[in-house]
Each structure stands twice: as structure tokens, then as C-alpha cells.
Amino acid sequence: MRVRFAPSPTGYLHIGSARTFIFNWLYARHHGGTMILRIDDTDLERNTQQSLDSIFEGLKWLGLGWDEQYRQSDRLDLHRQMANAIFEKGKAYRDFTPAHAAGDDKGHSDGPWLFNAGMRELSPEESDRRAAAGEPFVLRFRVPREAGTSVSFEDHVFGTQTRQSADIEDFALLRSNGMPTYHMASCADDLDLKITDIIRGQDHLSNTFKHVLIFEAAGGNAPKFAHLPLLTAPDGAKLSKRKHGPVVSVTTYRDAGFLPAAYVNFLCLLGWNPKDNREQMSIPELIEAFKFEGVNRANAVVNFSEEDPIDPKALWLNSQHLRTMAVSELAPLVKAQLITSGFEIPDDDAVFLQKVDIIRSRFSTLVDFPTRGRAYFSDHFEIQPEAMEKLNPPGARELLHELGERLLLLEEFSETNIEAELRKLAMERQVKAGLIINAARAALSGQPVGPSVFHVFTAVGRQRVLHRLRNA
RNA sequence: GGCGCUAUCGUCUAACGGUUAGGACAGAGCCCUCUCAAGGCUUAAAUACGAGUUCGAUUCUCGUUAGCGCUACCA
16 A cells, blocks of 8 residues: 655645645555655746745654655656657657647637647658657647547545546647656656555546546556545635635644644544544544545635634644643643743753643643743743733732742642642631732733642742742 | 536534434533633534425435636646
């Protein structure tokens, strides 16, 4: 079992492409197969190094990996050989029509364009003569024109697909500059790399008939196919950077503080479901559950708006993963996030783990740690305006000072001891415990809301607590 | 224009031809509570439209409509 993900480096890693990669990967891992990354870079004009870098950047962040890697531009000889073999068999022909000249009256009102008149019927002798004379040509596939012939293939998702060959145009295999087209290069590589299942976007569903024709003409067996429903914007239009901005790039989610596993989980739920109502799933669970039966056929909308560029369900899933994953796995991610946000390397691991564990239950992304969680990792933080209001009630600050004095005398700085001390103080001064609690949270964390305040005390640590209470 | 694919709550989706059409997110309300989340409970919300087949249609067939894809010497 061998599958491939074949992006072309003409833009950043699109979330739809990321999902295609993930489904390929899941399928491979589920069946113990091989995952191949193939860079489809036969369109010289549109390829950029920057795009290639961003694709790798995105894939690296997803963290799934792959087993083999190829680049089509290294394999052009293979593509040309296979195209020529098809030509030798008479299943392709040279079309000397100049580029663009034919495009004017193609398609549209008077039916589909199928081939350029005169070229298909050129005698081998004349074709050879003109080619020898140096006249440029594109090599076109000679699609069968006999009435009633059709092309079929099996699709894991869409079932048996059939098309009359009369509806398929004589597509190009080789361009006049000698470069293979996408169809040629892709099929040649799929054959050569012994790809068994092609999993890709539904936008290729109608191209697949051409590919089947190429596979047959090249004397190979066509792989099985699985076409995935497309991801669209809320208005139903396909996601494009120009129209929808950064939401279409996976790096946006990375930069928003998403956990790779949570994001993978989210993407999987767009157009696929495990049939048992599960939603939050780990990578191993996804591998175990992934089957084509669960793949939907209708396009899925990524739910975002200008005010809120992140799909709410993605955010929810992320917070679920954030609070349920092993702290030991989360901690390094938090640490990295803090470091990139300019924090000093945080405390020793035990204390750090404890802090992360306490505050993560209120957070939904990694970015929350250096922002909302700032006071847990740094002594330089602002008291939020809403938090300030909790400190303003008459007597609140004095109570905190008093509390600080009492905590200083505590033998063991534990949650139960702190709570007892705080409640005792409230009782003696005839104030509601909530007053002190809320004020303490504000003074210790700078935030008006957050975890249980007694957790905050221990997470911040005695020395800092005393200091912050004193300065309240 | 031609060919094809698709259509269930706002969104993601579930439902051997028989269900009060289920779940999740987002929304509303209640409980819990030191705040905010989480969690629990409750609530509102959908089978695009029209025919046909059938005792019975979200499910099968046809048509209409809409969306999307392909229709390049792009991928």
C-alpha cells in the first residue's frame, strides 16, 4: 500500500491541501503502508522557493512526517520517456497548432473543444517531417473517438465513475517546450512509484478519466482513487488567499497557538466522521478509525468570519486537547511558546509543569500562556483594568496585606492551609471570603478571572505571593 | 454553453426504506461555584423544491433549482 501527497509549490500550504496530506497519512498508517511526499513542480513559471519553504514549514508543524520524498523536476526524463512510449504506440500525436491560437474558440457556446482540426489525422510521415524541421508541437493524447466508448474507474468515496470518451478532449502530455504537463508527470510518477491509492481533492474527479487513459496507454494498472470533498468559505466559494486572507494557510493556526494534534483532529472532521459520534480524537485514534466509508461527498464549509477568523469548533477542539493531553507533552510546547514570546527560560520542570497544569484548564490556545498567563511566568505584568476593580473595594488592599503577613507565618504553604487562613481572616473581619479571594486573584495574576485562587497561590509560589500581596 | 459531482439545524455531521430526524460547535436559560472556564441539565434550530415507486421516502427514481468541479501547452 503506497500513497502520495503531491503539492505544487505555487503558494503556502493551504488547509485543504493539509487535509489531503492528513487523509493520505492516516490511510497509510492505518494499513501499515508507505507515505510519499512528491513535489509536483513541473510548472517552472509558477514555482517559487518561498512557496516550497512554506509547504515544508506547514508540514513540519503538523508533525506527521512521511517515508519517501521526490521532486518531479528531478524525474523529467522518466515523464518524457513515458510520453514518447505512448506516442510510439500511436496513442498520442503531435499538434503543431501554435499556442493560444486555438484557445479563442474553444469551449463555450457551441459545445466543447475536443481537438484541433487537422492535427489528429496528420500522417506519421508529415508529422515526422515537420518535427524534424524544428516546428514546435505539443504532444496530445489520442482519446478514442469511436461512438459508445467510455472510461471508468473505481472511487473509494464516489463509487464507480464512468464517462463517455466523446466528452474527453485530447489533452496535452508534453508542452511545446518539452516539459511534461501535470497529467503526464503525475501519472508517470504514480506508475513508477507504484502508488496504489490516489487520495486527492474532488477537483480532480473529472481529470481522473484522463489519468486512467494515460495509465492504460502506458501499459500500467491504474491505482484506486479516493476523491475528497472540497473545503469552502462560508459563502460557498473555494478558499483563496486573495479573497479570504490568512485563514486558508495552516501557519495561521500555528501562529494562533493551535496544537498540531488538535488542528489535525479538526481538519479530519471536515468531510469525514468516525460514525460513532466521537469528535475529540488523538492521532492514534484517528489512525485506528480512518476509513473511506466515513468520508462525505458534499463540500464542507470552514466556518469563519472577518471578526473571527478561526472556526469556533477548531478553537473548542483545541481547548479540549489542551486540557486533556499529558502535561508532559504540553509543557515543551508551552515552553517554546514562552521563549518565542521573549520570556526567560521558565522555572525548573516540576514547578513549570504544575503551573501549566493549573492554568491550562482556562486556556484555549498556546498563545494564552504568554498573554493571559503572563503573571505565572514573569514578575513583570500589568494588572488588567477589570482586575483592578476587584482590588478597589474599600479595605481590599489592606486585607491582602494582612493576609500576606499571616501567610508568612504558615508552616506549610499548601492550598488547604492557605484557604483556612484566608477564610479565617474573612470571618474575623466580617467580610465575604469572595472579596479577598477575588482581590487576591487580581493581585497575584493580574487577571479578573482564572483558576481557583488557592491553586494560584501555590502556582505562583510563596515568595512571589508575599511580594505581590504586599505591593497590592 | 458542454460534461460531471453535490444538497439534513447558522456550521461540522448521524440516521439496514419504518426514529419524537440523533450528536457536536456556536446561541439562550438553569445548576454547580471564590471569579472565569470546564462539567451537568434544559431550550431553540434542519431533510432545497416538485413529481414518481412503496403500506411507508431524509434514504430509491426522475425533473427543477442552487452550489461546486472540470472544460489550458495551470496544478
